[in-house]
Amino acid sequence: MIKLFSLKNAKKDGESPKTGTQKKSSAAQLRIQKGFVILDINELNLPKTCGTEFPDPDDLLTFKLVICPDEGFYKGGRFIFSFKVGPNYPHEPPKVKCETQVYHPNIDLEGNVCLNILREDWKPVLTINSIVYGLQYLFLEPNPEDPLNKDAAEVLQNNRRVFEQNVAKAIRGGYVGQYYFQRCLK
Amino acid sequence: MDSEYSHRKLSHLRKVLERSGPFCRPDFEPSSESLKFLMQTCKILVIGAGGLGCECLKNLSLMGFRQMHIIDMDIIDLSNLNRQFLFRHKDIGASKSETAAKFINDRIPGCNVIPHFCKIQDKNEDFYRQFHIIICGLDSIIARRWINGMLVSLLIYENGILDQSTVIPLVDGGTEGFKGNIRVVLPGLTACIECTLDLYPPQITYPLCTIANTPRLPEHCIEYVKVIQWPKENPFDCSIDGDDPQHINWIYEKSMERAVNFGIQGLTYRLVQGVVKNIIPAVASTNAVIASICCTEVFKLASSCSPSLNNYMIFTNTDGIYGYTYEAEKNINCLTCSQTIKEIEIKSIYIKLKDLIQLLCSKNDLQMKNPGITANISGKIKTLYIQSVPSIEEKTRQNLSKTLFDLGLRENSEIIVADVTTPNTIMLKIKLLKNS
């Protein structure tokens, strides 16, 4: 048990730093909150289809993930996701949005992504890497069971061939139904 | 002056501080000095002037403390008045910290409560270093983690040994309905907030596809409006403000529309508010219980009269009164409190970054593979080099051939290193070899 105050000399200095100790900058504690992110970023073990872009290397909390699937329906496309890591990471997951318009049952036209670990199944032990793998999997195995884009899901469920054609059309740029998709070929 | 401390008013406190007892801490020395210390010297910071904060100021002032600061960025709202008893109807809209401080200073003669109407993040190390103990009554995990990080960063290690005079105990309380918890954190010595981050339950969220396509509960409808419809329609050209009745009204109406369309019953205005603002039920009595235990712990720490809570206590009073105490364990891999700063000796501050990296890879006690390095340079985190991320590698490659000096590093600068060889980041302080 430590005795925190020996009463005789326990008077704390005012707002001046203690003498004889190293100077601390006001961002000293930032390292603690960003520690998680530095660790996560350094350990990013990207599959060869994924890449990251950090517009500002000093800001590890804001970056983009680029996925270029090399198999499946989405082969040949290039899809960009924005990541924002908030101050409550890893208690809360990063905010992820898809910046590329994509014809996908689990991604809506506003860029909302339905991936369980981005919301209800997030746990602090998960990392940015887990999300990257989750997103990559979405392109390999789009899941029509619980869709965000219902039209795309229905097509996938009823006619995989038509779905494949629609995806290809969207990637090349063009209308699928009433929606126009911007070209996102690699 | 001395008569003030021997005043009859304080006789309750004097009995436990000036008399010894069989259950006191072995190092407790009963004397009138203890009370003098509490009243004159001991400086306490109360974080949060809400339900717990108001109670804490009252409790501490009647337990002999006179030098207190209180910090809170909020203003008083009507819904606070059912428990935040230092506020009245006329105070709605005023600063919580200022109103609370004034109330206590007026009621308790000699009390010197200093308010800070700002965020905790607006204050720096020098501010926090002045306190003997910090007591925390917050509903935000972010803020708790921040103050915890701050207190850990104030620790000073000499040759790897913690200088105990730099430890500022953190007493933290939280409530929800008829339940609550209290913990005592001795930064660097016992489990910190970050060690036990998984104790905080995750916020309730629903799968996006459920709220979008198969809503079943009124909550699903509200979440839909909040997460998908609001950003799409952006009705007020700003993000949602849970305290703006116009915003809540809009969400209520849209959610109700959705609920009716799907045949979902049970959507109420109260529920909409609760979901949008993530409201936690709160009641005066539970705040009183939790805050008073926190303050008893502060009293014990400050006077050493009794052993401290070790270190976590929960109350569940929905079925009788049930309190449970246990010791939360320090996480040896805690990113916040388990890293003691190591020193790395270099020949000169004019060596190049790539030489430093080579040193990190070759040094016997490090043997890193491809370290990613960031540094704290005049208060900002800068990325010096991360090899494993191509876009960063590309932008930081030119740093490799710069000298540490040119990169802004000096003796005693701290660098933060992550590497596959450790599960944790490592903090290194740059030291110059003496004979060079």
Add this chain to the structure above:
Amino acid sequence: MASPIPKSPEQSEKNRKYDRQLRLWNDHGQALLEGAHICLINANALGTEILKSLVLPGIGAFTIIDGNKVTEEDIGSNFFLDADSVGKSRAHVSTQFLLELNPDVRGDYIDEGPEQILNNSPDFFNNFNVVIACAILEKSLIILAKKLWELDIPLIVCKTIGFVGYIRVQVKEHTIIEMHPDNEIPDLRLNKPFELLKTYFDSIDLNNFDIRDHSHTPYVIILYKYLQQWLINYQDIPRTKIEKEQFKQMIIDGVRKDENGIPVDEENFKEAIKAVNICISHTSVSNSLKEVLNDNSCINLNSKSSSFWIIAKAIKDFMENEGDGLLPLKGALPDMIADTEKFISLQQVYHKQANTDIEAVWKRTLQLLRQLGKPSDSISEKDVKLFCRHASELCIQRGSSLANEYDAKLINTNEIAQSLENPESLMVYYVVLRGVEKFQAEYNAYPGEFDDHVEPDIVKLKACISKLLGEWGCAPLAKDDYVHEFCRFGGAELHSVSAMIGGLVAQETVKFITHQYKPINNTFIYDAVTCSGSTFIF
């Protein structure tokens, strides 16, 4: 459903002010609180802290009884006095300060001690909902306790000395309607489906569903379907662990397979398997509920019976008739993976039946009211609805009389002797506190109250305790430590310890008034040095 979407309702000032607590005990709990009148005996720090936590949430009214004048010591520990209060009536000053907290609350005081009131106006206490006594002397306590026991008014006695706190609740009979359990067991009736539910279940054929419908079928339906299959071969629902495992396997085998014969990921089936243990069981009535329904007060209603017992009897009659041995249906369906349409239609089946059951219980209630000669509006349909929704949680607590506890021949000495065997038990504090009361009665002061009396008081307090233990037939205390500790305290009231006990007493008071949540039965002791608390039954 063509009605227009309602506009946002106007929120009343009161709703906004009490929002955070209404989320706990709801509007009907708040109404009870606002109709309650409580009495506090002695406005010391503990007493005013209790009232603070009752005035803030908006209790109807309070009355303080206190014949003391404010002392310097009071000011040092009691927040609801100020430096100018010394010498004034403590009842008066604290009433004024407490009323500042909430303009919705009425408060008055009587500048007399409980002794005078018990002597002069014995009917004074008849109309309170709860009486709280702080720092009351043993002699008056016993008279008061007897009186309130007869009146069937809850009495809470509490005190703190130094780091130790004590709460004793005396209540003859307390009924609880809403327990607010952390985990509610769903009322699904899978083994005994009501007609409506059976028809609904039978209208569904899982085999005809395409994969989308199959994987969006609520687990309740899945469980029912496989239970039917199970009952082809077995007499009874799966009960043993092995049977439950076999049953789970049946469900696992029911998961759809893809073209390669690999089971598809069907989340709803996973939920079904998880739910087997809780949901596949005989719908039964808990022991505590049986106790309510078989209670004499339930069986033999009379003109004095409370609404609780009348509705309980209506439920009992319902069970014995149209309920077919079962409680009225809760009507709530937990959330589960399903598409909206299937979930809502299933939910409506449960709702509908719940409403039918409520209707039946309501009719029976009216019938009972008629038989008892009570006005038909003395119980509302809303009350019955709430009751039916929470029927499985109904609970009655019967306490014990304090007067008996203070009678050496009637006190539960077993509890004391047994607990004292355990050196960790907080029972020792009970014994010492009782000794302190004896000491006070004899010497008119707390042991150790005066600095120059600490040592002699140790001997005297020890004598008081030994005498008590002797009367109870218990062995003397193993150690003197606790005696020393209380003489050190010298009756000191530490504010933060009183504030803590005060918060707890306020919680218990709210429980009594609202009939929500379960109060302690019947004694709680807290040691702030070790942060430990224990409940004992006397």
